Amino acid sequence: MMRTKARSSRSFTYLALSILGGMLAGTETVVADDKPQWDKTFPQSEKVVHRKVEFKNRYGITLAADLYQPKDRGDKRLPAIAVSGPFGAVKEQSSGLYAQTMAERGFVTLAFDPSYTGESSGEPRNVASPDINTEDFSAAVDFLGLQSSVDRERIGVIGICGWGGMALNAAAVDKRIKAVATSTMYDMSRVMSKGYNDSVTKEDRTQTLEQLSQQRWQDAENGQPEYGPISLELKGGEPQFVVDYAGYYKQPRGFHPRSINSNGSWTVTNPLSFMNMPLLTYVDEISPRPILLIHGEKAHSRYFSETAFEAAAEPKELLIIKGANHVDLYDRVDVIPFDKLASFFVEHLKYHTLARGK
Template sequence: MANKFGLVYAGAITDNFPGKVNLKPVTYRNKDGIKMVANLYLPANYSKDKTYAAVVVAHPNGGVKEQVSGLFAQKLAEAGYISLAYDAAYQGGSEGMPRQTDLPANREEDIHASLDFLLSVDGVDPQRVGALGICGGGGYTLQTAKSDKRIKAVVTISMFNTGRVRRNGFKDADMANIQKRLIAASEAREKFVTTGEVEYIGQLLTHRTHFTQEELEKIPAGLYRDGVQYYGDTHYHPNAQSRYTTMSLLGLMTFDVENQADLLNQPLLMMTGDISDTRYMTDDFFKKATGTEDKQLIYIKGANHIETYWKPEFVKEEAKNLLEFFDKKLGA
């Protein structure tokens, strides 16, 4: 991979230079002893003797720190923040077996553990720590912020309520088969316990590939078609896998970030594309987030879900909005 750090987003830093934003690969362990891997972004002229606001950044479902979460972590560091983009446990470069396990409790612990680490970094002011979550990472960030009040301000981009979608189907279009999915998940767990064999859902991206227009047109337009292009072609990274274990549904299908949304009392900014097919998830959570009066909902005009990850004009607008928000709420 051409970039020294494996970064695949536009404008990524290529090396560490004195006086510039620097990237430091780091590792730490969560409460279960699983080793997490992350990239710590340090602002220009960083000094351990100064104090800084800091933000932990959670990646989308199937994503890794070298993609969109790294992009926004770098944007934050360029604005003077210390930021951390990590790989979820069981995914990316982090440890954990079976691979691509996606349980909400694990994803929440990822954020708790990443906060533990971030707060240990020299210069981080514990009263000025925020959290940014993108897509599925947005849902898990909201869930974590309900209880972890070390998070002083929360931002999401294109929030994806993973539990609702895994339970009801995308756009709540497959509720008739909820019990079938639960049976399949239960059977997958039994198979794993008795044979060690792991069943997966979703297409595994094993190598970089280019998709023809004919191939793309076979995939429903919107989130899924755009996602195939982003993860499988334009922003491919070998550690990013779209699959997840079938038995993960046992945890996913009983999870819904909208439940007890009122527990979130921190300042909240949610952004989503105004024409995105996932917009309903942001809209619905925002309405239920009655625990905070300090909340903003911004629609990115003309943006679809995946486009908010990379399209320059959308990224510029999102970065402007989140920096203004964090500057105000974290006193940066």
């Protein structure tokens, strides 16, 4: 009985690796228009000014982003927040909703596409990296700190789902980040290496690494990476959390043509670096800067935030949203605690007497 349960849990890992992996089918073309149309999965707010921007990270990859600023801000320098996630999503989805909503509450915000995905550059497409994607957050801080509307001493980050782990990792190494919040956080290095609920054995891990190592030779011989099946094409019998994912990414609610989880997949070898480089090794070094971890009570992923909370040093807070599942915190504005997020960043991105230009 115990063995059957372990196999079932481990199957979640292999399912996750397949549903989070492959080439974006026919979605790389961006149609030019004299008046750019609103291309988000959420309504445009009349309370903010929006524009598309680009900037480079430390590896020379050009990141595409949406900059949101409160209207009628005058010449004041405001606190700023960089936002990204979920894993396999684009800035036109959940991260953009978070960014626009926080801009309505008085912050300059930036929602960006991670390297190799969406409108950002990088080849091959649809590859993730615990290092490069952590750097993406720091590059966003670089960009925000150069804006005349931003007080560079008051910059925070929000990471959603898989980019929650990246946000915590970035805050640990980048001391310019003054506060970090995560929503429905995944530790991607943990789940890829150990499976859901740490159910993967050493033998399973070794077998997976053997297969991925052999795949590298096939990719080298072919001159390009192999991609997995299209994400979230349900066949029946999937775990409920996978059905929930499809209910967001595959439906009008959250579908976007550039999103990997909507109609693409990751490279087959995508898990390799995550399986070898734990993201949250230094989460305790974020202190004395504050951490806010938000998770749904009924989310299958709740244990990621609970473990990170235990490992982190004060000041820290874990907020569990009653009745919410993992995907509810992607876009349900009646469930996402935006009031709490706003008060957290207002409190911890306070005016600093030594702020540049003040």
